[in-house]
Amino acid sequence: MNSVLRELVERGGGLVTRAVAEQVVPEWTLRRACDGGHLVRVLPEVFVAARLLNRRQGTDGAPAVSRLDPALAHRAACAWAEGRGALSHLSALALWGLREPVAGDLLHLSAPAGAGLRGRPGVAVHRRRGLTLGPPDVVVRRGLAVTCLEQTLLDSWPVLPPGERREPLIRAVNDRLTTPERLSAALGRVPTLEDRAACRTLLTRLAEGCRSELEIWGQDHVFTGAGMPAFRRQVQVRVGRRTMYLDLFAERERVDIELDGASTHGDPRQREIDLRRDALLATVGILVVRFARRRLVHEADDVRRETLAILASRRGVPSPGPNGVLASR
Incomplete structure (x- = not known):
């Protein structure tokens, strides 16, 4: 050459x-x-x-752009668009760090209706009326033009398999990239979204303070209904120099319900960290009660009965004073 x-x-x-x-x-x-x-x-x-180019992928008739490393494929799509479109849907989701890109994935671009871009093998072009190729509709991530986060998440919702739709929204809120309120406002502008009711319910749970699939399960199946207090979620507690966050806090009873996911089960190091944390909370009169994912999912009725009994036994327990400082997250 x-x-x-x-x-x-x-x-x-x-x-x-x-x-x-x-x-x-x-x-x-x-x-x-x-x-x-x-x-x-x-x-x-x-x-x-x-x-x-990935040589093995070439044997199945894949278009050339689909045989590139995802990062290079994203650059190629933007170079072809020449500023007339922006990466969107799952392509943008990868640029936002909310989905691991997969070699061979279909590339997605969104463009204004009159941009003159048409889909190509390996590239889907989504025409959107009123799209502005600049803030707030389009921003730059890793040097490439991508749709704004809220639009990216909603665009990706119907493209992902049903079992994978919720995780990117939960992660985006947990990582403080967006808020349930901003997502709800964006959803209001997409009246025809596939499975819109499920998306709206998820955003409601996130707005209520749920921050994981396990917490959502607990909210829907265990910790609501007759006898349950209005738990505060993700409450910030400062004890001395340490700051902690409580999954579900019953303020009157001073009980913290912690929902332990599968990743913490059987980890001795994590167990030691949890024990020290629970002991520290005990010094300010907060009782920590932990439920493992297995029990929450398979023994929901038993967990509910135990929780109600613990709360009943704690009513009337005096507060130890202002040693533990509480604040909403």
Whole structure:
């Protein structure tokens, strides 16, 4: 391959567009590099070093852009769009760090209705009326244009398998990338979203303070109804120099219900951390009660009865004073 073109491709991280290449080399040089097997056209006017294509994926007839590493495929799609569209749906979800990108995934771009972009093998183009290719509709992540987080999450909802839809929204709220209120406002602008009722219910649970699938399960099946107090969720407690967050806090009874997920089961180190935390909370009169995921899911009625009995036994327990400082998260 021509040395000038080779340097240009290397500076572009293995990628070059026709417009950039023909600023420094004649058109025939680019054509010869493709004929010689040094470059591969992965999208119109976008070329990638042939060595960067996954050879095994090529045997199943996959389009060239689908044979690239996901990060390079995202760059190729944006280079092809030339500012007329932004990565969206699952492609944007990966750029937001909320889904692990998979080689061979269909690439998604959203573009204004009159942008002139049409889908290509390996690339889906979603036309959206009123889309502005700048804030607040589109932002830059890792150097690439992507749809805003709330729109990305809602766009991805119907594309993901039903069992995988909730996790990105839960993670986005936990990581403080967005809030249930902002997501609910965005949902209000998408009246035809597939399985919209389930999405709205999830956002309601997140707004109530649930921060995991286990907490949502507990809210729906165990810790509501007759006799249950209005638990405060994710309550911040400061004891001395340490700050802790309580899953479910019954303030009158000074009981903290902790929901232990499967990842903590059988981990001696985590168990030791939990024991020290529980002992510290005991110094300010807070009783910690832990329920494992197995019991919450398979013994919900028993967990409910035990919780009600514990709460009844704690009523009237005096507060130890202002040693433990509480605040909503």
